Amino acid sequence: MISKDFFLKEDSHCVALGLACHKIFGDAWLTYEPRTVYEGLKNRGFGEITEQNANKINAFRVAKNTILPWMDHESFEKTVLGFLGLTPNFMLREPLDVGQCMVGINILNAIQQVPYSFNVKRYIAACAKNDEIDFLPEPLTFCMEYLCSPMYKCLDCGSVETDDLEDGKCDVCVARYEDGTVNGLPDPGRENFGSNIQRFMPYDYAPIATNFQRLASISIDLVQLGESYVDIQVGKLLSYNEFSKSFSHKLDIQLREVLR
Numbered sequence: 001m002i003s004k005d006f007f008l009k010e011d012s013h014c015v016a017l018g019l020a021c022h023k024i025f026g027d028a029w030l031t032y033e034p035r036t037v038y039e040g041l042k043n044r045g046f047g048e049i050t051e052q053n054a055n056k057i058n059a060f061r062v063a064k065n066t067i068l069p070w071m072d073h074e075s076f077e078k079t080v081l082g083f084l085g086l087t088p089n090f091m092l093r094e095p096l097d098v099g100q101c102m103v104g105i106n107i108l109n110a111i112q113q114v115p116y117s118f119n120v121k122r123y124i125a126a127c128a129k130n131d132e133i134d135f136l137p138e139p140l141t142f143c144m145e146y147l148c149s150p151m152y153k154c155l156d157c158g159s160v161e162t163d164d165l166e167d168g169k170c171d172v173c174v175a176r177y178e179d180g181t182v183n184g185l186p187d188p189g190r191e192n193f194g195s196n197i198q199r200f201m202p203y204d205y206a207p208i209a210t211n212f213q214r215l216a217s218i219s220i221d222l223v224q225l226g227e228s229y230v231d232i233q234v235g236k237l238l239s240y241n242e243f244s245k246s247f248s249h250k251l252d253i254q255l256r257e258v259l260r
């Protein structure tokens with residue numbers, strides 16, 4: 001049963017709003033003009049939709065009708081802002097914080113199962129950097145390799161590079177890119193060079209991950225943290241996690257109402 005004020009409430013969740021539209025209009029609503037949807041709601045006694053909820057419904061439609069938010073970081077950013085009820089400014093870059101990324105990924109995963117492009121993963125890692133966050137918990141862990149990329153140091157020539165090596169051989173010592181081809185293979189005759197590499201991570205995020213995971217399941221009011229680097233990271237992540245959990249909780253409750 002969808003309450004008559006569901007489209008007017010500030011805390012209505014975008015997925016619940018979308019599913020409410022399915023229930024009211026049938027699947028065809030996804031092809032309607034937005035204005036037709038709003039008029040239809042009004043005519044059925046649901047009142048004049050708020051701008052916030054219109055933003056949520058528009059973002060839901062983008063994620064239901066296209067895979068743009070999975071492919072392109074700008075679409076991802078604007079769609080997530082829409083999910084949150086905000087009005088995106090398409091002229092500006094509006095970096096999300098890590099909490100917003102968590103909410104956005106959970107919502108996208110609930111709408112469609114699509115693999116995320118390199119472009120979106122890199123964007124999420126950049127948001128974390130911008131936010132001074134060094135570890136990404138679930139549901140963002142899949143972007144961790146772009147936030148803290150594995151590196152290698154070549155003990156023969158001294159070069160330090162991102163570890164994207166498929167054959168485990170130093171790019172410089174095998175002259176991988178020097179013959180002008182882009183096949184990624186060692187220069188002929190240099191196949192036996194470059195194996196003397198040491199792999200390493202730019203920093204150790206394990207203490208943040210361990211402490212976050214230990215504390216994430218207990219009530220945030222009971223958590224006491226100090227002012228160390230790890231505690232500050234964990235504290236920020238716990239508050240983002242609360243933000244994200246509040247959306248999931250809201251959705252559970254509202255879906256019970258909408259689908260009843």
Ligand SMILES: [Zn+2]
Binds near residue numbers: 157158173
């Ligand atoms: Zn080397």
